[in-house]
Amino acid sequence: MNILIINGPNLNMLGIREPDIYGKNTYQDLVDMIRSHAEKRGVSCGFFQSNHEGAIVDAIQDAMGKYDGIIINPAAYTHTSVAILDAVKSVGIKTVEVHISDPDQREDFRKISYVRLAAIATVKGKGFSGYLEAMDILIDGNGEDKS
Numbered sequence: 404m405n406i407l408i409i410n411g412p413n414l415n416m417l418g419i420r421e422p423d424i425y426g427k428n429t430y431q432d433l434v435d436m437i438r439s440h441a442e443k444r445g446v447s448c449g450f451f452q453s454n455h456e457g458a459i460v461d462a463i464q465d466a467m468g469k470y471d472g473i474i475i476n477p478a479a480y481t482h483t484s485v486a487i488l489d490a491v492k493s494v495g496i497k498t499v500e501v502h503i504s505d506p507d508q509r510e511d512f513r514k515i516s517y518v519r520l521a522a523i524a525t526v527k528g529k530g531f532s533g534y535l536e537a538m539d540i541l542i543d544g545n546g547e548d549k550s
């Protein structure tokens with residue numbers, strides 16, 4: 404199994420950006436943590452981070468034929484991007500939505516998630532370990548819990 408982990412805008416700033424919300428660990432720490440979990444679970448993974456909506460759409464399209472699952476944290480684009488939702492629907496690759504914080508407990512404008520409509524599950528408010536849980540959902544195939 405090959406899983407693509409996509410992170411959206413400002414997630415390259417982890418460790419610097421609002422540490423009270425997102426923690427003090429960096430994007431590289433996140434990548435290392437996911438990679439070691441993937442090794443433990445015997446799956447391959449690839450990483451993509453961009454601050455640009457169209458680049459994220461391209462990455463989702465390019466995943467066709469290469470990846471069996473996508474873990475995506477679209478960051479701010481979660482709340483605005485129909486294009487990312489449509490891309491996930493277009494490729495038909497099982498996708499789990501992840502958020503480090505719990506957007507539903509924050510400002511009202513964060514309560515809408517477009518990508519959620521195409522995701523098999525959402526993991527939120529669990530810090531970096533939410534990505535590992537998302538990977539387990541893709542591997543173990545128990546992804547209807549959107550809570």
Ligand code: DQA
Nearest residue numbers: 478479502503504505506513
């Ligand atoms: C986020 C939550 C979003 O509302 C925010 O815009 C982000 C990060 C999270 O991981 O908690 O950039 O997706």
